[in-house]
Amino acid sequence: MSSIDAGFACLIAAFVAFAYGAAASIWGGRNADRRWVDSARRGVYAAAILLTLCVVVLEAAFLRSDFSVALVADHSSTTTPTLYKMTALWGSQGGSILLWAWVLSIASSGVLFATRHKHREVVPWATAVLCGLGIFFTGLMLLAGGANPFDRLSPVPAEGLGLNPLLRHPAMAIHPPMLYSGYVLFSIPFAFAIGALVARRLDTSWIRSTRRFGLLAWIFLSVGILLGAGWSYVELGWGGYWGWDPVENASLMPWLVGTAFLHSIMVQERRGMLKVWNVSLICVTFALSLLGTFLVRSGILQSIHAFGESTVGTPLLVLIALVLAGSTALIISRLGDLRAERRVESMASREAVFLVNNVLLIGLAFIIFYGTFFPLIAEAVTGERSTLAAPWFDRYVTPLAILVVLFTGIGPLLAWRQISAGRALRLFGPPVAFAAVVLVALIAFTDSASEPGALIMFTFAAFALAGLLGEFVRGATAQNALTGDGWALSLGRVVVRNRRRYGGYTVHVGIILAFVSIAASSSFQNTDDVRMLPGDSTTVGDYELTYVRPEAYRDFDEDRLTFGSVVEVRRDGELVETLTPSRNYYSSSSTGTVRSFFEGEATSEVGRSGGAAEDFWTAMRPDLTEPAIENFIATADRRIDEATIPEVLPDPETPGGAEAMRGIAEARSEFQGLAITNLEERFENGEIPVDFRINVNPLVIWIWVGGAIGVIGGLIAAWPTASAKRRRVSDVYAARLAKDLGRA
């Protein structure tokens, strides 16, 4: 048995383990028999081990370039760099579904291990839901055509197709597993919510057990979105980071609803309210996570990704329908158990502001959902397929995003239940004053007033940041007054002791910085497209760009031709930086023609000179459709054909025929090399004009700095506190004591 056969056997065994886990947990749950539930949990552990083996087997196949595996042959080649060989697994249909199932099995094992002594009524049903999802995804690989990652090829090709050059970027190597981990981890709170609904245990225990998984899902999804935006900015050569494309929207929708969920569960924990809302939110979040997976496989929407209709689209749609219909029916049947314990006493309370922010976040998600699916809605209503462009999204999303920032500033300043007028004045006074000063300064010293939306965003952000800073200062001051440790140490202590609270505030700081950056870079961008020859200069904003000289080189390992440029960027006459933007042309085939380089994939390496204030960005595209160059390429290819192809092609199946064909291929490669060298010289002599796009993007770097701060804040909030660890240990002792007493 080969390792690939063994891997396939592991996949079948994982399917069986999930099926056993589902059956055993339902049996154990119905009969209150703990042994079956424990056995089901071990079934999930087994599935996790088996799926890990599947991943190891496939990774080994990628590393040794085993082209007998279709997945390897279609997404890797002998010349693919090792990092991209290892990450090519999730660049495919079967590989990405395996990644889903694998992360699901590991996360499920983690949460079931953590709750093995707790929530006896809820866990069996949560286990059944998680196993059901495991059955679905492993079953998809086994039963849906084209989704089996262990499919073999016969005859075995000598070389693989390789990874799309656009995806050969470190951000794209990590981006898919981050997004998928985000999607998958939302299945944990979803499964426990369903478990709590079935078992009618609708207190906060299911929330406490799975809150960290929800937070981790949010962190992974945030990292995935940030990496995708970063890749788009530096790799795609258009200078943007977000285009309201369905594939981008698909990841943003669960992020928004997940963010609302993470806030509203705090209201249930503290005030016993929003129970229906919370279970509904997590069901919608998970359904949107599945929708994100479905969208890129369904072919139902036009997008920058040429989504193809695949065999897994329909089963995924059925799963989404099942999740939504099943959870809605369950919630309706449990409405009596989901009654709020209290009501909002005052609109000037933290819970009221959380509710408002929840409505805004859901509103944002709804608008994006509506805009994304508008082509289908329009077709259903009018019979004509229509689309909505970025300005429509901007018109609706901008005001809601501004309000989100405002309420992000108000929420932390308010107390639960209600706040007195005097205290509100004390807490709100300084941030409001600071925001007013910022507003006046922006109007007086910048041209922000020309963009009212951005001006309001900056003002509200100043208010929110000042309010959050005040919270940190008040906490550290109080701690310092108690211990006298000094302000810095006190700040550290107060954050460590209240991780959830101050981690959350740190997230808010990061998100506000990112929102400010988005407002600034989209409202005040300077952009220009210029055709240049060596020695030409152009001015964009305060910058002058001079095209100093062209450069050309060839990478034989990657079969890549690069046309680059050396450009000098000056500001007020002073040299700021010398940049080397370039364009890579990857040969599309081994036919030995010059044209093959310009028929394959082309990628841009942008030139950037960035700082905290603004980012100078440029990308280049040589004009190869110039008649002289077109002529040169056509003539070179004709001469290569004339010099190398005999009147009668040798038959590669006959003895000596294969040798003769190899000789022809080598001769063509040699002639092709000579022609390419000539073309490189023409480019370096400045015979080919170059189109430059130049952007000056204010504050753009803060999108990723803010995002990183948000992620760090999320990790702080997710990190268990000492009291939580103690509580967990005491839970274990309590369970053991109960077991021993039972035996006695």
Place this chain on the structure above:
Amino acid sequence: MDPDRKRKIRLVVALSVAVLLATALVWTSFNASTEAKSPSELLAATPAGAVDAYGKVVTEETLPDGSREFVIADPEDTSQTVPVEYEGQVPDPFREGRDVIVTGLMVDGTLVAEKDSLITKCPSKFSDEAEDDPNIVIDESL
């Protein structure tokens, strides 16, 4: 005021606002939307306003002023083609054979595109199209 009555009023106000906003959303979306048309649909009836034309790039050429001319063919019937005049940023994956979406107005049988409106689809990781693309399939005859 009676708390129950107060709650009912709040609910009615909130629902009314939601309905108003939803109506505005639907109204503006249909007004702001652009019809998506294939070359054969564009040739059959010239639309009055802007359209999103989608098709496969057949030929491309850059003009001396840096603008670009290309022809898109109907995905269903490649004999139905429409020429496109385009100015602005050209996405990296753009080339002959690729599926594109471009927004513009039909003028005398030519689509005059809006600046920077060209979207070129990346070959999908999840469809068979990438594998069937003749440009990325290895030519094993040589």
